[in-house]
Amino acid sequence: MRDVAARAGVGIKSVSRVVNGEYVRPETERVIVAAIAELGFSRNDSAALLRQGSTASVGLVLEDIAEPFQSVLTRAVEAVTLANGSILMTASSGEDPAREKQVVRAFSARRVDGLIIVPAAHSHRYLLPDIKAGVATVFVDRPADGIDADTILVDNFDGARDGVAHLLRAGHRAIGFIADTPEIFTAAERLRGYREALAKGGLPFDPALVHMQPPAEEEVASAIDRMLKRSPPATAFFTGNSRITIMFLRAIRNRRDRPALVAFDDFELADMLRPGITVVAQDAASMGRVAAELLFRRLSGDAGPTQRIYLRTSLIPRGSGEIPP
């Protein structure tokens, strides 16, 4: 910019004015525009933003960006971020609290204006200084532990309850529940929904019908096997997330008998399997959009009370959930 000013024989501030579309005398402007073109100058936004005191950037911390739910969420966050003139930075934590902390630190050391986080388990009190310093922070999919912050969730409890109730209505009386470890908020909430549906249906809760572990192909398969072999055998299952649903499908693939299934979270081709898979669908794009919009509202001054927003899920019957006992 200094070079451009020298070349055009003007002050550096006039170049800045032209670059920012402020008024300068037309003749002066012409000279400056020419100098810019000759030197191939382009303004260094990082420097401009440093002086202005913002970075016009948002950090998105996911558990795994390659997971379909999260990549769809990312696209929505990206769209809102770009529409607001900001840049999006992304990083995956791999469900590792130390790694999450590390990437969050990297983002806040760069002074991102805001953070959107799918929190790994464990306390998020380490974020308090950043939040106090004015970094807008929104949690998605799971609430943060130990701090009060804006949070966007789906209605895990209602969704699971309705899905299990759907199986009860079809006449099932022994319903297996396969999900991730209850340390994960969503898994715990879905378990609550499962229990609530059983209670409303007048059925006792039987721990032998519950398997909650970090997803592993073989363990899921043997849990299913065990539940199908006990007496009375499970005649239906509720799976707690897509990865587990797919493990479930692989596990029962070669059986003659088809237990009924309702799965939490929709997935590509769920309708193309035979039978089609009945799911409790959650809207990842809405979640991302709502989170990013709330973030930018905070950045433009909304200092209202912390929000916790629940997005509705919807039950989509496709066949697997309508198989009778």
Next chain:
Amino acid sequence: MRDVAARAGVGIKSVSRVVNGEYVRPETERVIVAAIAELGFSRNDSAALLRQGSTASVGLVLEDIAEPFQSVLTRAVEAVTLANGSILMTASSGEDPAREKQVVRAFSARRVDGLIIVPAAHSHRYLLPDIKAGVATVFVDRPADGIDADTILVDNFDGARDGVAHLLRAGHRAIGFIADTPEIFTAAERLRGYREALAKGGLPFDPALVHMQPPAEEEVASAIDRMLKRSPPATAFFTGNSRITIMFLRAIRNRRDRPALVAFDDFELADMLRPGITVVAQDAASMGRVAAELLFRRLSGDAGPTQRIYLRTSLIPRGSGEIPP
């Protein structure tokens, strides 16, 4: 930092030294560390990087980050980027050249050290100034038009040729080819592979067996229908990407006769359909990793000639490609 220095009663440079792990007298260090803690100071990396003349950041421009191939690629790029101490910025172009240009401009205005781009069609000569200015640039999945630059591709030609040859070996003599518009490099290359396989098999090329359009459910369905009804009818198909493969599966869903199918690009549950879908698999994670590694090699001074790297594809037989005519 100035506040910390004042509080500790030292020069600002000593604070900088402590923050950067350089040597200062232990007593001095203790005082500074205490001041940092009391004031809750954290170094502003953006400011530090401005002075240092880099941004330790990479911009990744995709067509759509929610598409499985690209989100897997993103995760790999992210891993390499973070391992090199840089931050990853992402943006989707939606296959729109104007939008691509806009996000690339936004990234280079912030002086990213490098760019990884899945290029939308149209000339990329607009990047020449940035490349000349030292922005390391790697194209993935498709080559850039009009400029010489590092590029990572899969072997679209060989992969398609081998996939079609696989159908020929099963005895098919009329093979439909459904893909995206030939303006897209990968689609054009896969068409070349299709033609090559036919030629090697001694079969004439019949344009009536080719449908190349931006993916649209109904058009794909009617193209398939037309090819199945002509005489001699198509007995097998080669689909040019996952979106089209899924449209294909929906289109033939309710037919009694099952044409054979080999699909370019693998997808979740391809093995769980009946029959399983035979695919030409490409390795998105390797593509992302190789691209990012090449980028960082360039950033650390590798000024060797421009590279064009082809990654091998692999044919995975699962049933649909082995159906006889």
Next chain:
DNA sequence: CTGAAAGCGCTTACAG
């Protein structure tokens, strides 16, 4: 209408 000075928050290059 335009520009010189100061400053954003750091680091570089020195001097002591």
Next chain:
DNA sequence: CTGAAAGCGCTTACAG
């Protein structure tokens, strides 16, 4: 071993 000055590339706040 430590710090004052200059500078990264801009914008802010003024003065003229």
